[in-house]
Amino acid sequence: MKEEEVNRCQIQEWYPKFKSVSIKTRIHELPEYFVQYLLDDSGPFLLPVSISNDDAFPNRIHNPEEEDDYQVSEGSGDESEQPSLPPSFPELELEIKESIESLGGSVFPKLNWSAPKDSAWISTTGSLRCSSFSEIALLLRSSDSLVHDLCHAYDSCSDKTSSRPRSFFLALRKWYQSLKPEMEFRCFVQNQNLVGISQREVTTCYPALIEKKDSLQALIEDFFLDNLMSRFESENYTFDVYVTKDDRVKVVDFNPWGAFTLPLMFTWEELDQTHSEQGDGVNFRVVESQLSVRPGLKTAVPFDYLDTGTGSGWDQVIRNANEDLQQQTRNAQAGA
Template identity: 70%
Template structure:
């Protein structure tokens, strides 16, 4: 690939399969690493087979074309500086810390300043230029306090609501233009499980009849056969 990349399809990145990577990240340097992440990702299977299932006016279950996007991998990016913003009726109503599996003290210290920066960016650069009425978008705040768009997401459906629930977001009624609810993980007790910490159930299931149970049975049987062969040869 000529360097390190972050792979994704039209909409989703295979964040739910990061557990299978040797680095526990989505950093890829070869096509085989990309293929491994994609094959293990339920998020991408949803995009490939059921992307439009939550749309009321759908004419098919999936897009006709798919695109593989390879973004340059930036190891210096700070996960605590990525946020998801929720827009309803063209108003920014909620902002959530994107990486909810970790408590970052710096966010508590800079919360008010970050809110002003994100609100200003939305009003000046997004609100009048993005036509949808309801949507979510991800942003990153750089070291020099510049705000950059990472991605846009659909409202509801399979877009993660993170520190909100979709029911909460549906019922937030903001009378004031600048009345935005900004949620971060306030302490270590507030961290939540995330896709990057998830593994398939089959990976943990060791009950009778499970994949691991069958694997261990086969391994024991093969070991017994090898022992018998060794004894017969002696």
């Protein structure tokens, strides 16, 4: 895989070209100091100071009586005891607030490639639905799966020159409350031909999906031919779609072929061996019975849950985390 193929799958790259067939989205370039805030795991986790009073997480530092909490007591003489001041990103927050309003008040956030799916549990809604800058900052800061975007996006590239893109972007997508999981599909394109379609949520059998399989396949194939084929520049890639109840197809995401992209109901070995020709027929897989569900294979689960083997990239991340943990334990024992 080449870096340019990975780059094409960044939402700020593909969205402008395909916005008429996608979900309404506003994209913000992130200042580097906000990226550093996301990456910084050295101190306590501090939410940014909010400019907004109606924020879902009103920041306590706005209360003057509590500001004393952040003062260094005079004469302590020990700089290392100084508590960190909460960070503040007023310009970015203002831009984001305007975007949230323009998108109807609730958004789904993601960085260049990934959404913070693994941190949904921490939000008050238990989902990625956000209506304020603080909620977005909390999800992004708490996510381990964004480490992929921030530090490992090019790990599978044969021409890797950097561990990260020059800029990071925050995409805010209009929130859809009632997306039906059975209407989401991952589609596999090899040599610019659609070769496979997989049910996206592979832990459940949906009888209605089995009934509609043929008509759904026709809709997705037509969508690919009319909108994506020869317009998305990679030879090999995947795209995710959502089919609405009035049979419109929306592209939700693009991902590179192979590497970190989950093949869902396929394996990358069998997809690699497809050697398709145009007109060869598309292999459409859905869960045909609840008994055939592959245990442990879930979407919306960080890939590190699934592939932590040697060479996956995550083996090193886990080794580092374990070493940090052991060091912290040794420090704590030494201090006790």
